[in-house]
Amino acid sequence: MGKRGKRRNSILEDPSRLSDLLYHYTRRDTAIENILVSQQFRLSPMGRTNDPLEFKDIRFALIGSGLPDNRIDSKYLQTDLEINRLMKEQTRIACFTADSDEIESARIDILRRGFARSRMWSQYAEGHFGVCLVFSKKELRQRISALKENVEDRLFEGSVDYKDFSREAINARTFNGDKLEKTSITEFIAGHLDEHYTALFLEKAQDYRDENEYRFVFFNSVPGFVYVPIDDCLKAVIVGVRFPEVYRDLIIEQSYRLHAEYRSLQWHNGRPYLSDR
Secondary structure (H helix, E strand, O other), X not given: OOOOOOOOOOHHHOHHHHHHEEEEEEOHHHHHHHHHHHOEEEEEEHHHOOOHHHHOOOOOEEEOOOOOOOOOOHHHHHHHHHHHHHHHHHEEEEEEEEOOOOOOOOOOOHHHOOOOOHHHHHHHOOOOOOEEEEEEHHHHXXXXXXXXXXXXXXXXXXXXXXXXXXXXXXXXXXXXXXXXXXXXXXHHHHHHHHHHHHHHHOEEOHHHHHHOEEEEEEEOOOOOOEEEEOOOOEEEXXXXXXXXXXXXXXXXXXXXXXXXEEEEEEEEOOEEEEEOO
């Protein structure tokens, strides 16, 4: 089979599987030395992202007819501090790229595939030296859901919506003083997150729109990172066009152990294609 020969039964070229595939770009050493060896994927606290919309604290506005005369009281301030702490420390996110919704052919429309984004390879995968890991959305959801330990734990997910200063974002950054006055801080925050999770966690500036991001947002009380087992979730490992040859046999073996398909993304005359080597 030539370098452009079609591999039979490739999950990456099966039209029926496209809606279930998610792509995560990462560095070579992160893939080889951490994710594939441990067979775990790390969910990181929201406060560790590179987007100031997410790592900076929010100063929530306060509205409502039942406000105190000075419009600020200790309960509002405590709620503001606590929800920021929870969002930065106890909210973990996993970020992926999805295929375009406008794909007619998995092979012909390759530039619309989630694994063929040159800028993503440049920015997140070490300038094409890195790796793109391919996961099953359904199976990843099941793995993360299994990490819930109590009723307070939450899992949100969805495609990121790219908007600048939307009305939804403004509402999400506003507390209703009447509701806050009638309930506990813990109950109020839980209700606020459930009502506004889309605007708080699944909305980014339009500048990021070409990433076509899909996110899992997991909230629980355990401090630090959360690790998700990836056996059965990982479907393919794709290395970049500059991936060092010295590591190729190693990552092929790691892919084999996880029953994941191995491919490399090559380029010819400005167009990408998948290769077995």
